[in-house]
Amino acid sequence: GACCSYRLRNALHPLWQSPLSIPGGSRQSPINIQWRDSIYDPFLKPLKICYDPTTCLHIWNNGYSFLVEFDDSTDKSIIVGGPLENQYRLKQFHFHWGAINEWGSEHTVDSKFYPAELHLVHWNAVVYPTFEEAVMEGNGLAVIGVFLKLGAHHEGLQTLVDALPAVKHKDTVIEFDVFDPSCLIPSCPDYWTYAGSLTTPPLTESVTWIIKKKPIEVDENQLEAFRMLLFTSDGEEEKRMVDNFRPLQPLMNRTVRSSFQ
Ligand SMILES: NS(=O)(=O)c1ccc2oc(NC(=O)c3ccccc3)nc2c1
Numbered sequence: 001g002a003c004c005s006y007r008l009r010n011a012l013h014p015l016w017q018s019p020l021s022i023p024g025g026s027r028q029s030p031i032n033i034q035w036r037d038s039i040y041d042p043f044l045k046p047l048k049i050c051y052d053p054t055t056c057l058h059i060w061n062n063g064y065s066f067l068v069e070f071d072d073s074t075d076k077s078i079i080v081g082g083p084l085e086n087q088y089r090l091k092q093f094h095f096h097w098g099a100i101n102e103w104g105s106e107h108t109v110d111s112k113f114y115p116a117e118l119h120l121v122h123w124n125a126v127v128y129p130t131f132e133e134a135v136m137e138g139n140g141l142a143v144i145g146v147f148l149k150l151g152a153h154h155e156g157l158q159t160l161v162d163a164l165p166a167v168k169h170k171d172t173v174i175e176f177d178v179f180d181p182s183c184l185i186p187s188c189p190d191y192w193t194y195a196g197s198l199t200t201p202p203l204t205e206s207v208t209w210i211i212k213k214k215p216i217e218v219d220e221n222q223l224e225a226f227r228m229l230l231f232t233s234d235g236e237e238e239k240r241m242v243d244n245f246r247p248l249q250p251l252m253n254r255t256v257r258s259s260f261q
């Protein structure tokens with residue numbers, strides 16, 4: 001059935017030479033969000049986002065994507081509300097994108113891909129002492145997903161794009177001391193939410209996904225800048241960093257809730 005073909009696809013997908021046996025596999029991510037199957041939940045609260053731009057630390061190319069990491073030793077940059085029982089601390093954000101504009105996002109909406117997707121990764125520091133422990137727990141992480149669509153130039157993203165040549169190769173890092181990632185989040189409050197997993201190893205089923213309904217607009221040059229990054233380290237044969245998204249996973253017996261009617 002569909003499930004075993006997913007299993008096979010996961011095992012064969014080039015980027016994720018994950019062992020044939022993926023973890024449990026009852027709440028894997030990403031998924032297709034079928035708009036008409038999502039259930040409006042009037043008890044979902046608005047998501048409250050409070051980031052302190054001075055908690056920004058550095059940008060680095062980890063060989064999967066480029067990450068902007070934050071100082072998560074205090075509650076200075078947090079999210080609260082939405083589907084969440086506790087407040088969650090911002091750890092890092094990163095993107096997934098395609099070689100061309102026809103695909104690139106991890107989640108799809110009514111089977112439509114966006115050219116890229118932003119993930120803002122947070123962890124439950126109220127209940128767990130470290131990020132590493134939170135990664136192993138069902139309510140450990142909360143990731144906000146924001147779709148990127150081709151359109152107008154995005155001013156806030158440009159400061160990131162300007163820094164990318166300095167992290168072209170895997171395992172390069174540069175200091176990035178002030179950045180407010182809320183400029184990358186649409187002002188429209190509408191979102192979908194479901195219980196899922198990390199989409200790269202360790203693929204642990206510890207993520208409450210909060211997927212914003214509205215995309216942000218970025219221009220062609222900004223998407224092309226992502227595609228100039230490399231999976232490979234300096235001195236290795238160059239492999240462009242593109243198509244760093246995981247294949248869609250089976251919904252199994254999950255429902256996707258919406259914060260809007
Ligand atoms: N595509 S994803 O599902 O958002 C996703 C997938 C896999 C991830 O591994 C980590 N680890 C750290 O951030 C980390 C940062 C610093 C120290 C330890 C871990 N974040 C992830 C997000």
Ligand SMILES: [Zn+2]
Binds near residue numbers: 095096119199
């Ligand atoms: Zn991601």
